[in-house]
Amino acid sequence: MTELKKGLLEFKEIELEDVEAFTKIFESSGHMGSDASFATMYLWGKRYGIKAAVKDGFVIKIFGEENDKKYSYPCGKGDIKSVIETIKQDSIERYGKFIGLAMLTDENKEELEQLYPGEFTYEEMGGSADYIYLRTNLADLPGKKYHAKRNHISKFKRLYPEYRFEKLGKETFDDALTVAAKWCAVNGCTGSGGESLGAEYCAINRAFYNFDTLGMFGGVLYVNDEPVAMTAASRINDKVCDVNFEKALNFDGAYAMINNCFAQTYTDYDLLNREEDMGIEGLRKAKLSYYPERVLTRYAAIPKE
Template sequence: MIPFRAIELTDREWIEECLKKSDLMGAEYSFSNNILWEKQYNLLCANVNGFYCTLGGFGIMRSYGYPTGEGNLKEVVELLMDDAKERGLKFEMRGIPEGKLPELKELFPEEFDYISVRDDADYVYLTERLSTLAGKKLHGKRNHIARFKDNPSWVYEPMTMENIEDCKNMSKKWCELYHCREDINLVHESCAVKTAFHHFNELKLVGGLLRLDGEVVAFTMGEALNSNTFIVHIEKAYSHIQGAYPMINQQFVLHECQDFEYVNREDDMGDEGLRKAKLSYYPDILFEKYKAVLKTN
């Protein structure tokens, strides 16, 4: 059995080396993302022949992540299949980028059913488009931002250790206002936000915030995902303040993401509200992911 264990901050160097070799665009291929959500999804890690491998989920509903690294992929997947058998699990591997399907199908032409998972697809946008919001399709976003700017007291600030406490306080108020405790997804998200605050420097996160009349009304955090893509992990704003969400989105990209061609705003987790919001920005790439499920005889 592969010795999977909890991911720790000290794993950063070897995991990021594996991720760098694969240079993928999906949210799963981010060390910080894995750390932020590891408790909520019981995400475990192992170094298998030089590949970063994960096992997540609970009970019999556990699945493996697509291995990242360099070497003999077929051998590693076969080891994961053996591990699943020893654990009494039906083998399932998730987070497979569409671009990796041909290789996997060549290595395993008969063993798996390959299934698209729409809820896991990441929304990826050109940085320039999120910065300018140019064109008729994004006219509504520009209008909302204009309404936000009607208040001359607004200020954008990069997130630092000097103002991060204000963001923590805003996050607590946000959870009280929107009844986080009544929604398990918001409970999980709140845990991820607390982890991001606590390990902001260690995870090398980049953040930004908006103030109105001196009070934080929105904040966001992300990081470099790969050579040309920045990923946004967390975004919070008061939805009753018109334009707060599109404003923090645009200002953060304008100030912190200009060295990257793309911005990945992660998946919608199957939430219809999130899906509508992310589609309203008209993604340039819908980064589709698949799962490979072991066929039953």
């Protein structure tokens, strides 16, 4: 990967040794986004060219292709205007101008506008919004709006009465990887168009290899002792977790079932962040069908000329 041009901030690749420092900062921010999960940043850092710097209690990320770099909005707690000024200077040193900020939430956008009134235009970053759900809704599937989901689960239980859900751990890693590998084989993780799916399979392997250090958890769904679905998640803060991976094989209702089992099992969290739709219409509809408590829309802040 091409080295970053020199600037004021010291950006570095994300390493496991950063987990404690970065997690402390992320949790202090109260941010609910998947980008405030250290595990997410670590697992996808190389794929998306993410590097990070710490400045005055904030984590700042730079990511993207060499000709399309982006600075993330600072995540942390403290004097954010001072940190943004540092980002401005860093950008000027690297690129000759301030290239702006990315991955802003509505709250970030409001804050930036108060700090720099009229200095930015804002563009929605399509496909980057996180879908955040009340855990109890996904666990209980209450009311008429979840009627279809309850039917999917009832059908699964009727078709596959010999099912069980096991927590993810050393004893179940191989079974979870079997699900991911079979899913990959069916959905074309190799060859033309499969690069991103193959990268996801690599990220799952990396997650399991560093499972405890990353503080991950999840489960495997079995039918007649055959693993048919897997899920893995990581903590964002004491209220929110990030569902990093979820894969199911061609068993009717398996996705609905593992989603429900996960929500019923991990009761320490109020909210489940099931990440973005990546601009895929089918994925967007699937995520909306579970009635998110909030869609965490993201914006780019572009400096006015």
